[in-house]
Amino acid sequence: MVVIRLSRGGSKHRPFFNIVVADKRVRRDGRFIERLGFYNPRATGGEESLRIAQDRLAYWQSVGAQVSPTVARLVAQAPKPVAA
Secondary structure (H helix, E strand, O other), X not given: OEEEXXXXXXXXXXXXXXXXXXXXXXXXXXXXXXXXXXXXXOOXXXXXXXXXXXXXXXXXXXXXXXXXXXXXXXXXXXXXXXXX
């Protein structure tokens, strides 16, 4: 099964997460299919803390990828793209 989940990066006490599409059987920080965005829980000031490619997320969900609970929460709080 294909899942959309977080992959941890950064260093000790400075977490940084990539939002990735991966096979469920692959380890958390292992090989992934596509990177959809990032989440930086320690962003301060004017730094961007969350970015998700909404079009690619919608595509992967349409072909059956399951979203992890944490990513689902982040998607709900992500800023919606402005229609031009």
